[in-house]
Amino acid sequence: MQVTRYSEARPYEAPEHYGMACLRLQGKEATQTDTVWIGLSHLLPGGETSLKDAAVEKIYVVVAGEVTVETPTESVTLAFLDSCRLAPGEARRLVNKTNAPASILLAMPTG
Template sequence: MQVTRYGDARSYEAPEHYGMHCLRLQGKEATATDTIWIGLSHLLPGGHTSLKDATVEKIYIVVAGEVTVETGSECVTLGFLDSCRLAPGEARALANRTNAPASILLAMPT
């Protein structure tokens, strides 16, 4: 078993993420996972990402506040424990359009 305590989770820099603090909870340098890694991002009010695609699917789960997810054709605001899946190649932008902090889990293949 490999445990990552929240207080010990390491931060990482994600390109084109603004007003966000990202933590690696599982996978990559945090633990020896075979297929996925999981991150937790805290978005300050006004925090956001650029509209960008990835070659792999992504799953987001909001664990605090509200996060707006935009694709090239859709825009949805997710609340507590709402989730979404983005297909490989599907561009996405995240934004916290509220005055309160928000947090979102990310799961994606390694």
């Protein structure tokens, strides 16, 4: 068993993420995983990512506040414990349009 305590989770830099603090909870340099890694991002009011795609599937779960997920064709605001899946190659932008901080979990393949 490999445990990552939130108090000991290490930050990581994510390109084109603004007004956000990202922590690695599982996978990559945090723990040994075979298929997936888990990150937690804290978005300040106005925090956002650029509209960008990834070659792999992404799953997001909001754990605090509200986060708007935008694709080239739609926009949805996710609240506490709402989730969404983005297909490989599907561009997305995350943005916190509120005046309160928000937090979102990310799960994606290690490869």
